[in-house]
Amino acid sequence: MDERSNYEEEIALSKQHKIPCYSKKQMKALYPYGSYKVIAAFIKGKKSGLGVLSCKDFQIPLTPVKSYNRFFKKAVGYVAVKGLQNAYVELLKTRLSAYLLVCFIALSLTVGGVFGYIRFFAGLDASGINSRPGLELDDQAVDWRGTLPAANDNNAQEGIRIPGYKQMIVEAGTTDISVNLVNPEGNPCYFVIKIVLTDTGEQIYESKLIEPGKGFYNISITRPLQRGEYKAQIHYEPYDLSTRARLNGAVINFDLLVR
Numbered sequence: 001m002d003e004r005s006n007y008e009e010e011i012a013l014s015k016q017h018k019i020p021c022y023s024k025k026q027m028k029a030l031y032p033y034g035s036y037k038v039i040a041a042f043i044k045g046k047k048s049g050l051g052v053l054s055c056k057d058f059q060i061p062l063t064p065v066k067s068y069n070r071f072f073k074k075a076v077g078y079v080a081v082k083g084l085q086n087a088y089v090e091l092l093k094t095r096l097s098a099y100l101l102v103c104f105i106a107l108s109l110t111v112g113g114v115f116g117y118i119r120f121f122a123g124l125d126a127s128g129i130n131s132r133p134g135l136e137l138d139d140q141a142v143d144w145r146g147t148l149p150a151a152n153d154n155n156a157q158e159g160i161r162i163p164g165y166k167q168m169i170v171e172a173g174t175t176d177i178s179v180n181l182v183n184p185e186g187n188p189c190y191f192v193i194k195i196v197l198t199d200t201g202e203q204i205y206e207s208k209l210i211e212p213g214k215g216f217y218n219i220s221i222t223r224p225l226q227r228g229e230y231k232a233q234i235h236y237e238p239y240d241l242s243t244r245a246r247l248n249g250a251v252i253n254f255d256l257l258v259r
Contacts, residue, residue, distance in 0.1 A: 002080035003056075011077045011091050013044065017058050021077030021091060036078075036086040038065055043073065043092045053079065053089050062089065135192070135244055138208035144182045144215040160187050160238055160247070167255040172227045175220050181207070181234075182215030189238040189247055195221070198231040198253070209239060225258045232256040 007020035027036070040062040042053070052059040077091040161184040170177040183191040189212070195205040204221040232254055238247040 002082040004080060009077045013042075013060060017055075019055055019060070019077075019079060019091070021079045022088075023077060024075060027078050027088075031086075036088055038078075038090045039081065039084070039087050041065055041090045041092050043094075053081075065090075135190075135209050135239065137190075138210050138214075140219075141207070141210045141214040141216060144185075144213060160189055162236055162250045162252065164252055165234060165254040167257055168232070169257045169259060170225070172258045173224045175222070175224055177219060177221060179216055179219050181210075181219070183210040183212050185213035187212040187238075189240055190244070192237040192239065194235040194237070195256075196233045196235060197256075198233055209244075212241075225256075227258050230256040230258065 003020070006026075007022055008026055009021050009023040010018050011021055012018050022030070030036075040051075040053070041064075042060050043063055051062050053062055073092040073094060075090050076093050078088040079091065081087040081089060163182055163184065165180075168179065170179070181193050183189075183193075190209040191207070192209060193205075193207045194203055196203050204223065204225075205219055207216070207219075210216075234252045234254065236250045236252070238249055239245065240247060
């Protein structure tokens with residue numbers, strides 16, 4: 001641990017131990033363009049074989065950066081790593097609100113029936129197979145744990161389930177937002193999902209290929225949004241699982257509430 005005099009935050013790790021660190025506000029001021037690197041994380045109660053960070057009179061176990069779901073974790077501080085330039089350990093805590101949100105969304109999907117079942121033609125785009133070369137799987141997609149409609153085996157080759165959304169509520173002033181985007185399990189295709197602001201046509205998000213049964217609870221959009229209500233669209237681009245040929249897509253209109 002690199003002990004610095006300008007740490008303005010102090011995080012309690014236990015009753016006996018506290019660790020000084022930079023706050024999120026400080027990090028934004030120190031690195032306005034995000035030119036620092038998080039090389040490991042500390043999550044209270046989680047142990048890992050990655051190693052430890054030595055502090056004054058104690059050590060904390062480190063966790064690999066991509067070994068946890070960021071939707072359920074919140075960064076509360078950053079500790080500089082001694083001997084490495086612009087390298088930090090991220091201190092995380094669990095977001096209780098995230099768990100409650102997932103439960104609420106799952107209940108809403110079950111009660112409201114917001115999943116629409118849309119059939120597609122099996123034909124390809126005029127441009128044919130691999131109409132978008134270079135497509136690759138999105139390694140940020142995670143196993144989706146919400147409630148999905150039962151798969152219909154009889155129509156698996158001719159129909160694709162499209163999640164429908166009436167509104168989405170996100171945080172203002174940040175590019176990291178909490179969402180609930182998914183390619184339902186049982187679909188015979190990958191999804192590329194885009195989010196577009198209807199009034200301007202601005203695309204603020206695009207995924208890579210999402211496998212059936214996977215989705216996102218947290219994404220990064222192209223720019224922070226100001227508070228307000230926006231008309232928006234989710235564009236679904238399906239691609240065949242075997243050939244990755246483009247299939248006919250769908251557009252879902254919804255209200256984007258930024259608070």
